[in-house]
């Protein structure tokens with residue numbers, strides 16, 4: 706069987722999109738190092754858009770925050786974003802992709818260098834993944850969600866925006882633990898968990914409990 710099973714125009718990128726193996730570990734590197742010493746690597750940029758949400762879901766679970774991810778055309782869950790074209794500035798690339806994939810109104814919500822959150826490198830793939838985090842109000846978040854359906858890539862590259870459930874239900878699995886058992890593209894799962902911790906949305910103890918719930922769910926299948 707061919708090693709490239711993505712026919713058509715996606716074929717050129719197939720090797721970058723394969724599910725990650727343990728040998729594809731991502732190491733955090735500075736933005737500056739990535740854009741100088743590692744300039745010849747492939748670069749991709751993705752963004753997490755979120756809002757604080759102090760509502761209580763089902764009269765019981767604190768929502769904590771609204772975090773946007775998306776269902777991709779390949780069935781994986783990831784953040785909006787994509788490859789940086791040759792010679793393209795990284796922020797220009799992430800804004801271009803966000804406009805295409807989620808219809809982001811760039812006049813209002815342009816991603817800037819100040820929104821850079823972390824960059825990680827896969828030596829195996831010779832790939833730098835740049836991650837941006839943008840905080841908006843809950844009202845603005847609704848507005849961004851509404852625009853997703855009109856995005857040029859909606860229904861082709863992107864099958865829909867989704868919100869991450871940040872609560873865990875009574876059985877210790879439903880909610881975020883089950884969500885984390887999805888298949889994530891690249892290091893999106895790691896990016897999500899790092900953001901939950903660094904943004905103070907969840908404590909380390911809470912995350913550990915959630916990850917145990919994910920393992921419990923997987924072993925129940």
Ligand SMILES: O=c1[nH]cnc2c1ncn2[C@@H]1O[C@H](COP(=O)(O)OP(=O)(O)O)[C@@H](O)[C@H]1O
Pocket residue numbers: 718721722723749751782783784785786787788789832834890891892893896
């Ligand atoms: O949400 C994400 N977080 C981290 N890496 C991702 C995410 N989505 C895709 N990637 C990785 O980024 C690279 C570009 O993929 P993507 O499908 O976003 O680009 P494209 O839309 O330009 O084709 C691939 O290596 C993929 O594994």
